Amino acid sequence: MTIRYPKGVHPKASGEVKKRTAKKYSPKISTANRGMAFEKAINESNQYYIDHDRAVITKRPTPINIVKVDYSKGAKITQAYFETQSTTDYNGVYKGRYLDFEAKSTVSRTSFPLSNIPKQQIDHLERVLAHGGIAFFLIQCVSLNETYLLPASYVVSFWKERPRESIPFDELKKNGYLVKEGYSPRYDYLPLVDEVFLK
């Protein structure tokens, strides 16, 4: 059967053709939006924990370098730039202990690329571990539709040996812990913190 395209709007010509083979794995939303959605779900989970008196874990605001502020009407920032977080995105208190983690999302089908993690985050996590804090990554593997808690100690030693490489998913599964997903909290990671760090 030949598909008869309406005159003048052949999809290939207009750039509208869909690549069917890639469809299965291509996210419907952009990388930035996907990261935002994951972040939002983590924030909601943390709010759930606060509301239910389980822990106080909050997101650090994104650091902004403010260049110009217009004080003529209130204080309106008119020129500013995003800065890189020199720590991780999340920290707080759970059962008296200090807890620190970074949430990352990857669309890779095979591994978690360490290029996602700046050196200063590795340094920060190493210091947190040295001072007895609980530290980990929450890694959303979009292609697997799974999210793992991976202890920072593992990531730090992997990074030190192979800083430019990726953690293969089979390694991630072997050293990480599958996070239970639900409606509320969306990502229930505290039971894993008990199991992995507080037993």
Place this chain on the structure above:
Amino acid sequence: MTIRYPKGVHPKASGEVKKRTAKKYSPKISTANRGMAFEKAINESNQYYIDHDRAVITKRPTPINIVKVDYSKGAKITQAYFETQSTTDYNGVYKGRYLDFEAKSTVSRTSFPLSNIPKQQIDHLERVLAHGGIAFFLIQCVSLNETYLLPASYVVSFWKERPRESIPFDELKKNGYLVKEGYSPRYDYLPLVDEVFLK
């Protein structure tokens, strides 16, 4: 003796006269700049603690509500507004424990006004205490040239009884602990954390 002012430049007339009685207590810098100087000194003290492997305590960035970003040249924020911190400014890990504090500066000659502290900060500190975290205020009393560590538990209960009032300096001294000041670290508050919270 009569002071003979040069003709036409009588200091009172030209507005240059110095109020000697007020001089002792009037800060040379504005309220905002004074707060900034105190914050900077605390940041330096925290950096000293990081550099000397004593603790990992960092300042949370000021939350900014970003309205417009111009992506035509990099990512330039062209419209944004300051938001109120719903937590405190500082947190981190010390000897495995979670530590959380707010730094405040006051020019008052008699007391620390609680109007400086938004309700959400009190709520946050109460939750931190409930989960076993270490929580306090560092209060710079400019008129006394002294800085005190005041446990959050005291501030929370004072706030609950008298939310619109001020903590008189004699109460502050009775319930707080004088922070040792030096060159580096500028404010050496960790020995007080040991004494007050970890004994």
